[in-house]
Each structure stands twice: as structure tokens, then as C-alpha cells.
Amino acid sequence: MESNQQFCLQKNNSFNVRTICPTIHILNTKDDLAKLPELITDNFYILGEGSNTLFVEERAPLIIKPELKGIDVFESQDKHVVKIGAGENWHNLVETCLTRGIYGLENLALIPGSVGAAPVQNIGAYGVEFADFCTYVLWYDFASNQIKTLTNQDCRFRYRDSIFKNELYNKGIIIEVVMAFPKKWHANLSYAGLDVLAEDSSPIQIMEKVISLRQAKLPDPNILANAGSFFKNPVISMQQFKSLQKTFPDIPHYPQAENQTKLAAGWLIEQAGLKGYRERGVGVHQQQALVLVNYESTKGSDIVDLAALVQQRVFSKFAISITPEVRMVTANGEQDFAQLIKHK
Numbered sequence: 001m002e003s004n005q006q007f008c009l010q011k012n013n014s015f016n017v018r019t020i021c022p023t024i025h026i027l028n029t030k031d032d033l034a035k036l037p038e039l040i041t042d043n044f045y046i047l048g049e050g051s052n053t054l055f056v057e058e059r060a061p062l063i064i065k066p067e068l069k070g071i072d073v074f075e076s077q078d079k080h081v082v083k084i085g086a087g088e089n090w091h092n093l094v095e096t097c098l099t100r101g102i103y104g105l106e107n108l109a110l111i112p113g114s115v116g117a118a119p120v121q122n123i124g125a126y127g128v129e130f131a132d133f134c135t136y137v138l139w140y141d142f143a144s145n146q147i148k149t150l151t152n153q154d155c156r157f158r159y160r161d162s163i164f165k166n167e168l169y170n171k172g173i174i175i176e177v178v179m180a181f182p183k184k185w186h187a188n189l190s191y192a193g194l195d196v197l198a199e200d201s202s203p204i205q206i207m208e209k210v211i212s213l214r215q216a217k218l219p220d221p222n223i224l225a226n227a228g229s230f231f232k233n234p235v236i237s238m239q240q241f242k243s244l245q246k247t248f249p250d251i252p253h254y255p256q257a258e259n260q261t262k263l264a265a266g267w268l269i270e271q272a273g274l275k276g277y278r279e280r281g282v283g284v285h286q287q288q289a290l291v292l293v294n295y296e297s298t299k300g301s302d303i304v305d306l307a308a309l310v311q312q313r314v315f316s317k318f319a320i321s322i323t324p325e326v327r328m329v330t331a332n333g334e335q336d337f338a339q340l341i342k343h344k
């Protein structure tokens with residue numbers, strides 16, 4: 001295990017804000033796990049590649065960063081099973097699988113972040129999500145000092161949600177992920193943008209299309225600091241949708257189970273007049289209003305203030321409350337957005 005004190009995390013968060021943590025513990029091997037329970041304090045945060053985290057203060061809490069590596073492939077008659085260390089980069093996994101003839105992750109190309117973070121928020125794009133291929137997650141339990149196996153069902157995957165954000169929050173750490181890919185592969189071309197591809201497109205062609213779609217709309221965090229979609233797409237009842245549709249006939253929606261429907265937060269923000277809005281070195285992205293960008297601020301609080309404004313303008317126009325997908329972290333650990341802006 002490698003530990004550093006008074007560590008600046010500016011290069012460890014894709015919003016590129018400046019914050020300093022008292023200590024960072026970097027896990028390199030499974031042997032490091034046993035040392036963790038005595039090192040963690042009440043408030044700590046598990047950091048992957050920092051592509052979905054906003055540090056909102058100049059101080060951060062104790063940080064634990066798993067960097068366990070390895071991609072191991074096992075083959076049976078009808079499927080490939082892939083076991084991946086939490087510290088692997090997600091897009092590198094997608095490319096490795098595709099070049100080795102293991103298909104299924106092509107729609108999830110170019111999503112920033114680590115493999116260990118993928119189950120936490122059940123990453124998804126272009127009609128596919130992590131849960132579609134996850135067999136189980138290996139999770140180290142701080143209380144019992146044991147590695148536990150959580151099946152797909154145990155993980156309680158939902159839209160950008162899982163047990164790791166809820167019941168198991170900060171009670172342990174994801175160390176490995178196991179995914180299965182049937183050899184009988186089907187293209188998933190249902191999502192707008194991919195539906196232009198021919199039915200017999202190869203997985204590599206699909207991956208290339210996904211990459212070009214993402215590059216056209218989503219800013220590259222290495223060039224313009226951001227954390228992808230800042231807000232979740234809100235899910236509302238069909239009844240509420242019908243009444244909104246009377247005032248806004250063009251409102252896009254995606255029907256869900258249980259008489260609910262999902263709205264496009266990017267559309268709501270654009271209609272609220274905020275696409276391309278800019279203030280104090282931060283702004284709403286010009287090509288995709290769901291993405292907040294940091295042009296030149298070093299303070300996470302500037303992004304929080306912008307997010308509060310966006311939330312409030314959308315609410316005034318549509319009476320819909322959009323909530324962040326990005327996780328907010330103060331010196332005292334993670335904090336709920338509503339609590340954070342209450343004191344402003």
C-alpha cells in the first residue's frame with residue numbers, strides 16, 4: 001500500500017478542481033486490504049479515476065483508491081467470462097475485450113472511469129448498462145475482513161444506482177468484477193444515433209460509431225474539465241408526463257416499467273435557456289446541456305452554485321426536480337446535494 005499525506009487531488013478529478021486530502025491510501029494488492037479497517041476514519045471516500053466526483057471544498061476527506069489490476073479471460077462452450085481488477089480503466093477493458101473477440105461492451109465504449117466504479121452507479125449508454133453483463137462483484141467487507149461475492153441480483157442494479165450507493169455504502173470496497181459475454185452475440189442498435197447502422201454491423205463498427213457520437217457531443221475531460229452527465233434523467237409518472245405534454249408537446253420521453261417515463265434532463269436544461277450559459281469560469285456545455293464544464297475555475301463550489309441555478313431554473317419552468325448524478329464530496333465525506341445547497 002502506498003500512502004501520502006496532504007495530497008493534492010487536482011489531477012485525480014476530471015473537474016480539475018483543487019482540493020487537498022489529509023491522507024490517501026492507494027491499494028495495489030489484495031494483501032493491502034487487511035490493513036484498511038484500522039486506517040479508515042469516520043469520513044472517507046473511495047475514489048476511482050475521479051470522473052464522477054465533485055470535490056466541493058478546498059479540503060477533502062481521507063481517500064482510499066483501489067488500483068488492483070488484471071484482466072483474466074476464461075472460456076466455456078457458450079460464453080467468455082472475464083474477471084477484472086477494480087483499478088483497470090473501463091475503456092481499456094472495452095477495447096481489450098473487442099480485440100480479443102469478446103463482444104457485448106461496444107455500446108459502452110469511451111465511458112470515463114475505472115472498472116471498480118462501474119457497478120456503483122451501474123454505468124450505461126446507448127441502450128446497454130453494466131448490469132446486463134455482470135455476473136458478480138467481489139467486495140471486501142470491512143466489518144468481517146472477508147471478501148464477499150455479490151451476485152448480479154444482490155447488487156440491486158437500477159438506473160445509475162446499486163446497493164453500493166445504499167445499504168453497503170462505505171462498508172467495504174469493490175475489488176473485482178466478473179462479467180459474462182455469450183458467444184452468440186446480438187447487436188444492440190435501438191438507441192437514437194446507432195439506428196443508422198446496418199443490421200449486420202460488426203462490434204468494432206458499433207464501437208467506432210459510439211466513439212464518434214460521444215466525441216461529437218461530450219467534451220473530452222483532458223481538454224475541457226467535466227464529469228459527463230451532471231444530472232440524472234428524471235423518471236416521472238405517466239400521469240404527470242401527460243399533463244406536461246399539453247404545455248410542451250415536443251418533450252422527449254422514454255417509457256419505463258410501472259407506468260413511469262424518463263425525461264431527458266439535457267432537453268429540460270436547454271429549454272430553460274441555459275445551454276452554453278457561462279459564469280465565473282464554469283458553464284453548461286454548448287453541445288450537450290446535461291454536462292457542466294469547468295473552463296477555468298479551481299473551486300468546486302463554483303460548480304455547485306451553477307448546478308443549483310440549473311436545478312432551480314428547470315424547476316421554475318417544468319416543476320420537475322433534477323438531481324445530480326455526480327457525487328459531491330466535502331471535507332467531511334460525501335454529501336447530499338439538497339443538504340449542500342440548503343446552507344447557501
Ligand code: EPU
Binds near residue numbers: 127217227264267275
Ligand atoms: N437533448 C437536448 N438538448 C441537450 C441534450 C440532450 O435536447 O442539450 C435531447 C436529445 O436531443 C435527445 C435526448 O435529450 O432527444 C437524450 O439525449 P442523449 O441521447 O444525448 O442522452 P442523455 O439522456 O442526455 C444519457 C446518459 C449519458 C449517455 C447517453 C447515451 C444519463 C444521465 N446520461 O444522456 O451518460 O452517454 O444517454 O446513452 O443517463 C453519463 O452518465 O455521464 C453519460 C454521459
